[in-house]
Amino acid sequence: MSPSVYRGAQAWAIPIVLLAVWETSTRAGLLDPRFFPVLSDILVTAVDQLVNGRLGLDLVLTLQRLMMAFALAAVLGVAIGVASGRWRTVELLIRPITDTLYPLPKIALLPLFIIIFGRGEGAYVITAFATGFFQIIISTRGSVRDVPSDLIEAGRNFGATGTRFFTRLLFPAIAPGLLNGLRLGMATCLITLVAAEFVGAEYGLGAMIRRAGQQFAVEEVYAGIVLAGVLGLLINLAFRLVTPIVLPWQRPAQRAAGGQKV
């Protein structure tokens, strides 16, 4: 077996065994079917709800909110993160605000945002945005600070000044950290968004799970949770596919290390 096949086997052996145990034990009626539905039934339910039920609409809505929240968080977060990593005054200006709001559970701001933006899309998008925004500020700031000082000096000594400093030196230098920060930012956007939908929305993946829970539709609850997990995996996968295209100069090992960070 080649090393990569072996690694793949190691990565998937336990998950597959777990899934197989779930499937057979529920089919055999060893677990209470009211709480533990058959695995393949969950998948059938998921597909059926996606195609025929409301789940498709819920999913599209969640994805729309996610994209808006993430786009906003990425643009503003990177800009503020770079500025505060680069200039001490900016850093001191925003530090108390990021220190206070970064650890604040953004879900607690949902009521406030509903007051400000009404019960429409705005409140959910902004709640998700707030999570990713602070995450991206902090990781971008960290990447800027971590650029080796001799690289900055080399850039200046070889004439990368003014806007060139940013386009030809700083952004390429922070690109790996930036990408990792964006990945984390998008994942946290998704987590908060689905949680906010669960708590207060009428539509969306989270709202669907809440609804199904209230109706004791166990299979639909599971189907929703599985979809949430799949969305998270897709985000990671997307960034893993994009990274070698954006950063062709990175050593494969570095890339893997960047992708493994939790």
Add this chain to the structure above:
Amino acid sequence: MRRALGEKWPLFVGPVFILLTWELLSRADVIRPTFFPPPTEILIRAGIIFDAGSGMGGDIIATLLRVLATIFFAVLIGVALGIAITASQWMERGTNTVLAFLYPIPGVLFFPFLTFLLGRTEMAIILTALVTPLIVMVLYTVAGVRSIDRTLLEVADNYGADGARRFFGILVPGALPSIVTGIRVSLGFTLIAVIAIEMVGASNGLGQFLWSNWQILRVTDMYVALLIIAVLGLLSSVGFDAVADRMLPWRRDVQGAQT
């Protein structure tokens, strides 16, 4: 590096500017004081924390206890599990796949399922809150064990450290910096999960206080709850760092890889 306070003036500009603008706009009725009461009024209203009649003291304690119980179990189970699975590559890689799938799922989504099983009990709340912090603790513990110098492990083997001695003498202290960082991250997730669960499914706690006061539009009380949650957030991050740095002065040197 110590700097004169004179150079740190921008630290105060942001908060002072925001609070002052808010205060003035609210007092001048530019923004509706029903929804955005002036900060001074919120601060005065914060006195209800100590008013037994409001019941808010009890809510704070309920949230605190839930957070502490969750983080306690997350650390206990997470560290043990994390170290155990490093014994086998099959276990470690396999668990990694499972956790990579579970990690981005908001823990609160497991609440309906756990209430099916356990009813609307404290147990259901804590188990729900436990999901994400537990995953975090396992991941950081594994990363911590992986960060231990291989030669150190070889030395331990060579000198016959095995069983409990290997566990408590080498693995736990070696992984400690990463574990401590994991606890900090877990605390953040615990607070999020507990507040979110309280908002939808608890009869007390800060999240419940926040949500119910918002629904009857007692907005000032909602802000008081937000203020306290923000303080808890600060304690879980900046406060935690201050304590951890004092207890493990070398933590900052080694944690780099995980942050």
Add this chain to the structure above:
Amino acid sequence: MSVQAKAKVRLNDVAKKFPGQENVTALEGVSLEVAESEFVSIVGPSGCGKSTLLRLVAGLYEPSSGTVEIESSKPDRPKTAMVFQEHALFPWLSVRENVMFGPRNRNMPKKEAAEIADEQLARLGLARFGDFFPHQLSGGMKQRVGIARALAQDAEVLLMDEPLGALDAQTRTLLQEQILELRQQTKPTVLYITHAIDEAVFLSDRIVLMSARPGRIRDIVQLDFGPDRSPELRGTSEFAALSQDIWNHLRDEVQLAMAVDDR
């Protein structure tokens, strides 16, 4: 030699203090002239401000007092080009693009910059490696790229900050000879920082000895081997005697600096 030739670099009573950290004075009362095409090495214990001195000349730091002047021969010619100890190559650029970095920042057309880069890479024996990325090269090769990058600037003054400090002994010897060859071919004005006394003696016209805390010039040693010395110089008794002599000068300084570090 420095007396008759035109001064290219002139440091006039330069001091540098860093604020914060108990106001450390890195340099004090440093005056130095470097003539055109002269090769000047700076040697001293760690903490003597050698690197600070170089960064002042590079314009990366501003002096706290005193002046740093560099004579311009052409208006648009870069004043300095620096070679860094840890090479400081841009990991996201290919070897060729690294060397083109300076010319491109001066808006030189891409084709012309690439030609200059290839010429300098060939000079350092790296003609085949233009399309490689830095992480694919060995330490010695990376540092040669760093030197090529500096040469491509065709700057008034070449600044070298312990360029061979991170290399193994064989590579270091080989690169010393390559730098000597460069000296003979292009006659650059060089300020060269090193820990290694033998390296300084082998390459320089003058050696500046510095003392630590605050960094001051303690002594300047004139060497008369001329630019056309051969690598065999290393084996001569004259070379050994000179190196020993400079070490005797420096020993007390190094011990003093170590005592301060231990405190």
